Amino acid sequence: MNGYFDELAVLLRERGVPAERVASTIEELSAFAEEGSGDPEEEFGPVAAFAEQLAPDGWEPCGTWFQYAYFKRPGAASVGPAAELHAPPPAPERRTFFSRRFYLLVAAVVALCVLAVVLIGISLVKGGVDGTGFVIGAAVGAAGVLVAFWLTVRRQTR
Structure with a gap:
């Protein structure tokens, strides 16, 4: 060595x-x-x-759930009060954290939606398809997403 x-x-x-x-x-x-x-x-x-x-300061991984990793302090279980943190870490500044993978997923979904609208628009211009069902479905879907987003924001700001 x-x-x-x-x-x-x-x-x-x-x-x-x-x-x-x-x-x-x-x-x-x-x-x-x-x-x-x-x-x-x-x-x-x-x-x-x-x-x-x-x-890393006595923290050790104790499990994962999808992309989340959970850590524990092993001394807290065996040492008891002596394992207390003297200077706990500061609280996070934000309530939610979105990763780069999340933003990539959102970008991909938006790109697919734009592609669907463009393809339907092209078929409507050529006159091959009646677009009423598509327009109604898109409006209902968009309204559902907006309501879900509004409810989530409202719940988190209480």
Whole structure:
């Protein structure tokens, strides 16, 4: 093992990471670095900054649901009141958070709706289809979406 991984192991132990987790992490990282450039500093960055990323204040993942990850503090169950946070993290500034994937989904849905309207418009201009059903369906669908959005906003602002 080289000096980078020795220093990383010391820093992780100082931050309360269990010894078996430190050993497995160092083993995996050294194998990864050997497959790459061979220089861990080039692969992972400065050792102190990398250790901060690997030892996140005693929080550990405890489950996922779709894209959401849930974390827990393991000391809270075994240590009791001694595991209390002295400086809890600040409350989020926003109530809802939309990811880039959500915005991508919205953009795709809007693009598909525009495409449908354009294709129906082309067929109406050529005279092949009566567009009354499409117009009524689009109006009802748009009204339903607007009502659902209005109810959601109204519920969250109470």
